[in-house]
Amino acid sequence: METQKFNYDNNIVRAFLYATIAFGLVGFLLGLTAALMLFYPELPEFLFGTDDTTIKSLVSGNIQGLINTQGALGFGRIRMLHTSAVIFAFVCNSFFCGAYYSMQRLLKTRMYSDTLSWIHFWTWQIMIVSVVITFLMGINTSKEYAEHEWPIDILITISWVIFGINMFGTIAKRRVRHLYVAIWFYMGTWLAVAMLHIFNNLEVPLSFTTWKSYSIYAGAKDALVQWWYGHNAVAFVLTTPVLGLMYYFLPKAADRPVFSYKLSIIHFWSLIFVYLWAGPHHLQYTALPAWAQAVGTGFSIMLIAPSWGGMLNGLLTLRGAWDKVRENPILKFFVVAVTCYGMATFEGPLLATKSLNKIGHYTDWVIGHVHIGALGWNGFMAFGIVYYLIPVMWRTQLWSRKLANWHFWLGTLGIIFYAVPMYISGFTQGLMWKQFNPDGTLVWKNWLDTVTAIIPYYKMRFLGGLFYISGAVLMVVNVIKTVRAGSFQKNVPAEAPALANIGSARKEGEGIHLWIERTPRVMAILAFITVAIGGLVEIIPTLTLKQSVPTITAVKPYSPLELEGRDLYIREGCNACHSQMIRPFRDEIVRFEGKNGQYSKAGEFVYDRPFLWGSKRTGPDLQREGGRNPDSWHFKHMYNPRITSAGSIMPRFPWLISNTLDRTKTVDKMKLMKNYFDVPYSKAEIDSANQWADNQANGIVKRIYSEAKDVKDQVEKDRAAKGASFVPLEKREIVAMIAYLQRLGTDIKTTQIQTASAE
Numbered sequence: 027m028e029t030q031k032f033n034y035d036n037n038i039v040r041a042f043l044y045a046t047i048a049f050g051l052v053g054f055l056l057g058l059t060a061a062l063m064l065f066y067p068e069l070p071e072f073l074f075g076t077d078d079t080t081i082k083s084l085v086s087g088n089i090q091g092l093i094n095t096q097g098a099l100g101f102g103r104i105r106m107l108h109t110s111a112v113i114f115a116f117v118c119n120s121f122f123c124g125a126y127y128s129m130q131r132l133l134k135t136r137m138y139s140d141t142l143s144w145i146h147f148w149t150w151q152i153m154i155v156s157v158v159i160t161f162l163m164g165i166n167t168s169k170e171y172a173e174h175e176w177p178i179d180i181l182i183t184i185s186w187v188i189f190g191i192n193m194f195g196t197i198a199k200r201r202v203r204h205l206y207v208a209i210w211f212y213m214g215t216w217l218a219v220a221m222l223h224i225f226n227n228l229e230v231p232l233s234f235t236t237w238k239s240y241s242i243y244a245g246a247k248d249a250l251v252q253w254w255y256g257h258n259a260v261a262f263v264l265t266t267p268v269l270g271l272m273y274y275f276l277p278k279a280a281d282r283p284v285f286s287y288k289l290s291i292i293h294f295w296s297l298i299f300v301y302l303w304a305g306p307h308h309l310q311y312t313a314l315p316a317w318a319q320a321v322g323t324g325f326s327i328m329l330i331a332p333s334w335g336g337m338l339n340g341l342l343t344l345r346g347a348w349d350k351v352r353e354n355p356i357l358k359f360f361v362v363a364v365t366c367y368g369m370a371t372f373e374g375p376l377l378a379t380k381s382l383n384k385i386g387h388y389t390d391w392v393i394g395h396v397h398i399g400a401l402g403w404n405g406f407m408a409f410g411i412v413y414y415l416i417p418v419m420w421r422t423q424l425w426s427r428k429l430a431n432w433h434f435w436l437g438t439l440g441i442i443f444y445a446v447p448m449y450i451s452g453f454t455q456g457l458m459w460k461q462f463n464p465d466g467t468l469v470w471k472n473w474l475d476t477v478t479a480i481i482p483y484y485k486m487r488f489l490g491g492l493f494y495i496s497g498a499v500l501m502v503v504n505v506i507k508t509v510r511a512g513s514f515q516k517n518v519p520a521e522a523p524a525l526a527n528i529g530s531a532r533k534e535g536e537g538i539h540l541w542i543e544r545t546p547r548v549m550a551i552l553a554f555i556t557v558a559i560g561g562l563v564e565i566i567p568t569l570t571l572k573q574s575v576p577t578i579t580a581v582k583p584y585s586p587l588e589l590e591g592r593d594l595y596i597r598e599g600c601n602a603c604h605s606q607m608i609r610p611f612r613d614e615i616v617r618f619e620g621k622n623g624q625y626s627k628a629g630e631f632v633y634d635r636p637f638l639w640g641s642k643r644t645g646p647d648l649q650r651e652g653g654r655n656p657d658s659w660h661f662k663h664m665y666n667p668r669i670t671s672a673g674s675i676m677p678r679f680p681w682l683i684s685n686t687l688d689r690t691k692t693v694d695k696m697k698l699m700k701n702y703f704d705v706p707y708s709k710a711e712i713d714s715a716n717q718w719a720d721n722q723a724n725g726i727v728k729r730i731y732s733e734a735k736d737v738k739d740q741v742e743k744d745r746a747a748k749g750a751s752f753v754p755l756e757k758r759e760i761v762a763m764i765a766y767l768q769r770l771g772t773d774i775k776t777t778q779i780q781t782a783s784a785e
Contacts, residue, residue: 102599391452
């Protein structure tokens, strides 16, 4: 058969490689900033100005500079920006970089369309920049790993579809009959992410001229769909595509074949099947139906087998080549990456068991666990791929192996200094929260005692982050020097015989998996069915059966002012630190009961779009916050948390007190809730929404003035100074926020408590 000549496209690979490096640094810096703010919450005041004389500031003057930022550097926004930058900007760009490089060589063809490659690249980068802008502005949905509002969700979908067309088009014109295991993982990734992204981000925009939208799911149903997505975003964005890269780049760097072809088959099919069932393990002991929690636990434990099968397949590929690991920094990165993958995928199922989950959930233990995967598995795989590609694509030697080794050791130290303190911190939190005196009272009644106890570990975590980002900076230096010394080749000449057409029917004596490997259409269909089964079994019953969320007649829709306050709560990213889910444990009910002692019930959340159960408790749970503290306390707490809670690490929110509340869309929000989601607002309530909000706001301000004369005096002083431009306190954002916080948990007032054992 005649040999055909063609070129590999390195240009698109270079673009994604540069994006990986640039956004990697951005993501690491954002993470470092978030870590700093957990023991130095005054950072925004230091940078922009403050009225607190105990804090040094770069800016002379008063707190107006901080107010002018409108919370752009608030912890809630920085935290969601960090996770999105690492997942969508750093890891996804590294996947696209490695996939565009490896696919062409594995399939012996150029990409299906150079135009589609570049449309994919630019739409993805535009999406990332849009995320940065909108998150800093407070435009987000609050749903973890899916905080992007609806226009960005659509852009992600368009970019992902373009990538899929290009990938499957390239597979269709390949010159290699059987698809290599890396391609299987790329296909499985594309199919699963498309399904997850679309179903989790089904939302109704307030209008097509605004960014605001509301999830079509509510409460417990929204929680199930979100963590079906959230867990599997970890699975199919942070795991399966990187496994595909591992199956290509690790054997290439070691110059060894993959250890076991059969193990690759078992690894792929079992992993994509089991992963989709495990999401509910993020919701143990919550208001989610018990059967879903049990299914999540069972399949999470099963995940150990396929995950460790993949880890062993990677490490055993190095049999007979371990001497190379000592000399080759690329292999060092790959070995630690695969090891961290094994550690994280063993620890995750353990945390899914109820015995450990009741201690570890909501604590820093989970943060340490996640970062073993993010820093070790994802980060080190990306670094190894960068170090592999740069010399190859620029046709030169790496400028400094010594610098690459320094990067490796700094990164490894960074992982250790990050994870170990977080494990200790998490154990400390979980145990302190549950500790009782012999007389039945909590040992640590004040939540702040459990916060100040772990501050030293936050500082150690910050040091680990410094080590890690320092290594990344060394990589940038090494890359720049190598690129300058080399000569980049945009189009790499290659040749291969054309693929003969032998039909898609299975041949006599042909193994079933060999047949599947040479028929991409069959593989894609089977892969989609495999990943879809778990979602169908778990989610459809929960969404379709009304009995899955029992009705509580006392639970009423939010008032107009509370609805606006909830949107402000979401804007500021408060759910990054506060949960709204009291689990059925004696310690949680005693600690959080306030005047409304009950653990959380699914029926309480039927009007919550989206749900706000949270995944981390840096601050206390807020589900029973209503009535626990007076309105003036909330006012002062938002202005400066350290006034009401000495030693608090909560950031300040003074702009809430200065800003006028935008109520121009309040009626539209209520109409949307009624018309699309059957929220039982009456026509009279909607028609009188503004008066309803005014009455509630007036009541809150009246109570603030009666409780805190100093606040009243300051407001009167502002009124005199501003004259006609003065905005009454009743019209400001802080009042809506207080209205929402004071509503939480007040629908259920029974003090009869039945709880699960916390022993």
